[in-house]
Amino acid sequence: MPTYSPGTLAAVAVTPEVIPENTIRVLDHGFVRLDDAMADDLSVVNGARVSFARRKEEMDESDEGLIRFLMRDRHGTPFEHNSFRFHIRCPLFVAREWMRHRVGSFNEFSLRYAKATDDFYVPAPEDVRSQVGKPGAYSFERVSDEVAETTRAKLQAVYEMAYLAYEQMVELGVARELARCALPVGAYTEFYWTINARSLMNFLSLRNAETAQREIRRYAEACERFLEQHMPVTYEAFIANGRIAP
Secondary structure: OOOOOOHHHHHHHHOOOOOOOEEEEEOOOEEEEEEEOOOEEEEHHHHHHOOOOOOOOOOOOHHHHHHHHHHHHOHHHHHHHHHHHHEEEEEHHHHHHOOOOOOOOOEEEEOOOOOOOEOOOOOOOOOHHEEOOOOOOOOEOOOOOHHHHHHHHHHHHHHHHHHHHHHHHHHOOOHHHHHHOOOOOOOEEEEEEEEEEHHHEEEEHHHHOOOOHHHHHHHHHHHHHHHHHOOHHHHHHHHHHOOOOO
């Protein structure tokens, strides 16, 4: 998986340390990093078997069957006895969608206390799209190469003007909490997100779906890879159950 070198990270300015492994790059300046995890399939098994005063030290086939049963019949609480702690860097508009999922715990980078970076989201040409249809039933079509490049250029011009205004206000002594008003939703932010597997699966069922906005779906895809890595039996059951959280 990609990592950040000290030189690359210096431009980010928000996170001082070098980002280690367990990092997946997303979009042009973003990432999903698994900061820590207390999560495995055995946590699900023991969460369920405590009802019978039983505890397992290792997984066997019967435990895998138990997880499939719990998932299929939506006995959800055994999937809550674990934890994933993610470090996310994403555009503001992605973060605002993300934080509608109130089942996790969030702490976000503060533009009141720290200076904003000059990183802004410029979509790749293939991600510039038109919106077709009625509210709640949109479909999207790729635009021409000319429209894509015009869009990218206009976004870049707006970002440069906005960041210049922000910097000038800060230099004049304007409080950062007010100067940040100049920054558009394409500016990058970052946050820590701690969540259990049950709630993570609910997030994935909604945000890694065809109806989700493309940008947040890219982040959900990255989070999903870590669920699969740490809880493969649970993940397999989740997929077999039609990606419906228990």
